[in-house]
Amino acid sequence: MKAGIIGSGSWATALAKILTDNGNQISWWIRNEDTIRYMQLRHHNRHYLTSVYFDTNLVKLSSHLEEVVAASDVLVLAVPSAFLEDVMLQLSPEALQGKKVVNAVKGLVPGSNLLINDYLSDIFDLPLEQYYAITGPCHAEEVANEKLSYLTFSGLQEAAAQSIADMFTNSYLQTIVNRDVIGVQLAAVLKNIYALGAGIAHGLEYGDNFLSVYITNCFREMQQFLDVYGKDHTEAGTHNYNASAYLGDLLVTCYSLHSRNRTFGNMIGKGYSVKAAQLELNMIAEGYYASKSLFEKNMEVGAYMPVAQAVYTILWQHLNPREAFLALEKGFI
Numbered sequence: 586m587k588a589g590i591i592g593s594g595s596w597a598t599a600l601a602k603i604l605t606d607n608g609n610q611i612s613w614w615i616r617n618e619d620t621i622r623y624m625q626l627r628h629h630n631r632h633y634l635t636s637v638y639f640d641t642n643l644v645k646l647s648s649h650l651e652e653v654v655a656a657s658d659v660l661v662l663a664v665p666s667a668f669l670e671d672v673m674l675q676l677s678p679e680a681l682q683g684k685k686v687v688n689a690v691k692g693l694v695p696g697s698n699l700l701i702n703d704y705l706s707d708i709f710d711l712p713l714e715q716y717y718a719i720t721g722p723c724h725a726e727e728v729a730n731e732k733l734s735y736l737t738f739s740g741l742q743e744a745a746a747q748s749i750a751d752m753f754t755n756s757y758l759q760t761i762v763n764r765d766v767i768g769v770q771l772a773a774v775l776k777n778i779y780a781l782g783a784g785i786a787h788g789l790e791y792g793d794n795f796l797s798v799y800i801t802n803c804f805r806e807m808q809q810f811l812d813v814y815g816k817d818h819t820e821a822g823t824h825n826y827n828a829s830a831y832l833g834d835l836l837v838t839c840y841s842l843h844s845r846n847r848t849f850g851n852m853i854g855k856g857y858s859v860k861a862a863q864l865e866l867n868m869i870a871e872g873y874y875a876s877k878s879l880f881e882k883n884m885e886v887g888a889y890m891p892v893a894q895a896v897y898t899i900l901w902q903h904l905n906p907r908e909a910f911l912a913l914e915k916g917f918i
């Protein structure tokens with residue numbers, strides 16, 4: 586299977602490393618011509634994971650999206666959710682016909698608040714059977730350093746999910762395959778919101794004891810949301826909450842210093858404005874967009890989500906973080 590990657594941030598670069606380390610030839614869509622020229626000359630991405638060098642014989646770079654999509658059987662999406670719609674709308678509605686689309690984005694489409702599979706189904710008529718999700722606790726920076734990591738590949742077509750996972754499996758990357766393609770995506774969206782909240786707590790100088798209680802309550806809230814959501818969306822299926830795509834990703838994003846969401850939240854807890862934190866981070870914290878999308882989505886779902894709601898209200902309605910956390914403290918078990 587010929588693989589294509591859409592995006593040039595940290596995660597796209599990490600996934601390109603894994604695929605090319607395994608000897609796969611890839612087509613890679615990079616938006617910026619200067620970044621392409623730099624990579625052709627210097628063999629690494631000048632902005633993200635700069636220590637990762639590529640065998641340029643294995644990498645075909647292009648800023649023409651249609652070209653990359655046409656050349657790929659398996660298309661990996663790794664653009665932050667806030668830009669995904671702008672990127673995908675460059676394609677014709679037939680462009681994804683017959684393709685396997687592998688979503689590595691941990692987010693909802695801002696505005697419509699759709700899961701990526703629902704968005705691709707609406708715009709490109711992509712059946713869920715051709716759609717796969719990559720989730721799990723995995724920071725691009727650790728992939729760059731070849732530290733042992735685990736990724737989960739989910740899809741209704743388990744055999745195809747397995748063959749995609751096999752393209753990524755190697756000595757530093759273990760893969761897990763399941764059919765829970767909706768649940769793992771929602772868990773990934775939620776954990777970004779909770780990690781941002783963990784960062785806020787850290788910025789407010791709560792300690793490790795509180796953080797462990799906070800994460801416990803977030804994990805329960807995540808399950809409550811998925812349980813309520815699943816009642817109206819039977820395709821959501823059953824979820825193994827103790828698997829690494831659920832609990833593991835929540836833990837790594839709340840605890841790791843690599844986490845963009847935690848770092849962003851930490852600045853908010855310390856008193857930065859959203860704008861100032863965005864400028865300082867210079868990377869995308871998905872939890873910021875997710876908090877709004879999830880808040881709106883939950884108006885229909887109706888799950889009890891005090892933590893996600895507090896994060897949304899702090900970021901989007903200027904609620905004082907200290908006051909929000911004082912209110913949360915009382916409800917934790």
Ligand SMILES: NC(=O)c1ccc[n+]([C@@H]2O[C@H](COP(=O)([O-])OP(=O)(O)OC[C@H]3O[C@@H](n4cnc5c(N)ncnc54)[C@H](O)[C@@H]3O)[C@@H](O)[C@H]2O)c1
Nearest residue numbers: 593594595596597663664665668690691724725868869871
């Ligand atoms: N970084 C990780 O460790 C990691 C791990 C798993 C999943 N993810 C997910 O991967 C996705 C991508 O995140 P990332 O960490 O690679 O982001 P990043 O912050 O490293 O990169 C941001 C990317 O967005 C691009 N960009 C900026 N403005 C744009 C625009 N207007 N249009 C199109 N692209 C634009 C930049 O060129 C860059 O490629 C997110 O959904 C994230 O949750 C990231």
Ligand SMILES: O=P(O)(O)OC[C@H](O)CO
Nearest residue numbers: 721722723838844845846
């Ligand atoms: O750096 P974060 O917080 O965006 O998280 C990245 C990955 O989703 C961790 O699995």
